[in-house]
Amino acid sequence: MYIAIMGYGTVGSGVAEVIMNNQANIAKTAGQESIDIKYILDLRDFPGDVNEKLMIKDFSKILEDDDIKVVVETMGGLHPAFEFVSSCLQKGKSVVTSNKELVAAKGDILIKLAEENNVNFLFEASVGGGIPVLRPIGQCLAANRITEVAGILNGTTNFILTMMIDKNMSFEDALKLAQDNGYAEKDPTADIEGHDAGRKICILSSLCFGKHVFPEDIYMQGITKVSLTDVEYAKAWGGVIKLIGRAKKLSDDKISALVSPAFVKNGSQLASTNDVFNAILVRGDAVGDVVFYGRGAGKLPTASAVVADVIDCAQHLEKRKDYGWESGTTGYVVDYNEIETAMFIRAKADNKDAAKECIDSAFEGAQFIEKESADENEIAFVTPVLKECKIEEVLSSLGSIDILSKIRIVDY
Numbered sequence: 001m002y003i004a005i006m007g008y009g010t011v012g013s014g015v016a017e018v019i020m021n022n023q024a025n026i027a028k029t030a031g032q033e034s035i036d037i038k039y040i041l042d043l044r045d046f047p048g049d050v051n052e053k054l055m056i057k058d059f060s061k062i063l064e065d066d067d068i069k070v071v072v073e074t075m076g077g078l079h080p081a082f083e084f085v086s087s088c089l090q091k092g093k094s095v096v097t098s099n100k101e102l103v104a105a106k107g108d109i110l111i112k113l114a115e116e117n118n119v120n121f122l123f124e125a126s127v128g129g130g131i132p133v134l135r136p137i138g139q140c141l142a143a144n145r146i147t148e149v150a151g152i153l154n155g156t157t158n159f160i161l162t163m164m165i166d167k168n169m170s171f172e173d174a175l176k177l178a179q180d181n182g183y184a185e186k187d188p189t190a191d192i193e194g195h196d197a198g199r200k201i202c203i204l205s206s207l208c209f210g211k212h213v214f215p216e217d218i219y220m221q222g223i224t225k226v227s228l229t230d231v232e233y234a235k236a237w238g239g240v241i242k243l244i245g246r247a248k249k250l251s252d253d254k255i256s257a258l259v260s261p262a263f264v265k266n267g268s269q270l271a272s273t274n275d276v277f278n279a280i281l282v283r284g285d286a287v288g289d290v291v292f293y294g295r296g297a298g299k300l301p302t303a304s305a306v307v308a309d310v311i312d313c314a315q316h317l318e319k320r321k322d323y324g325w326e327s328g329t330t331g332y333v334v335d336y337n338e339i340e341t342a343m344f345i346r347a348k349a350d351n352k353d354a355a356k357e358c359i360d361s362a363f364e365g366a367q368f369i370e371k372e373s374a375d376e377n378e379i380a381f382v383t384p385v386l387k388e389c390k391i392e393e394v395l396s397s398l399g400s401i402d403i404l405s406k407i408r409i410v411d412y
Ligand code: HSE
Pocket: 126, 128, 129, 153, 154, 155, 156, 157, 183, 184, 185, 191, 196, 296, 297, 298
């Protein structure tokens, strides 16, 4: 069987490497005599590359070649990936992608297109890199009604936060190290501003709850405002700061979904997920909590998931996968202001004692946090669990303090 790869970046070249290294085994598992890469589409030149002879710049060569049964899309970005993938599916070719931006924005349309053309559209590598998570949710947990899904979904930001927590490293130095290690997106804004994790929670919640969740409908906050001072307060509170994506089913036609930094208590599985590792917790009504853990980014781990999807496509050339993933609807994701949470607040006040009294009476049950070598005028506390809009309302009534940071508390 012949395949084509569109995009010879980190993941695309990893896919070629995995296929070449494990060719015989892969073909055997796929039930094929052989699995060969016929074309690699990329606008760049790769002089001297081991796959130089396979390089093409014209997409129509892939589209018009009936030998190509499966196309791997590792270009990233929405355009022209969406147009290329749509055309391949319409031509009766199965498509495997690692492109979370594409799946999060257009998953429902592409799944439908695959259905109409009796081919497969698989995207295991779009969430959790090399961690098997989408297939286990769709298959092994299929007997459950899933009520919640949450996790550390971005390797770059988890690496940065781990360096800040364990090594007291600055955000900038840690980001540079993550980029040098090849974890970050081409433009790291998507990682550090939470968009990458946001896209992944959209894919997970679409799959878990059966209806497309659009990235523009969810609240996304990254880690650029997390300071080493906040990291120290989290330690004093007994936990760590992690970038957490989470979604919860509230009723048949409502879910909550958001991405933000959060305080996580030491001892939880998410708190001990460090470096580039990801962890995804799925809560099912029959199984309880299940946590999927592993390398969430990097060339070969991600390629491992892509190639497994290629094998799946090869095994099911005549059979389609049914995701139970319907089109999205307006108002499906509730406004994050309506979600209940406890919140860590760090603030500055000229008269600290008076401000503490005020906080104490405004937030019944507020828990103050003390840390060594804190600024003289600094106050840190955790609010009781309230709707976010209520927390904002109470905070704005406390005229005498300057808010420096607000970080949600989660209990996973
Ligand atoms: N930049 C992404 C991350 C790559 O750091 O998790 C994997 O999706």
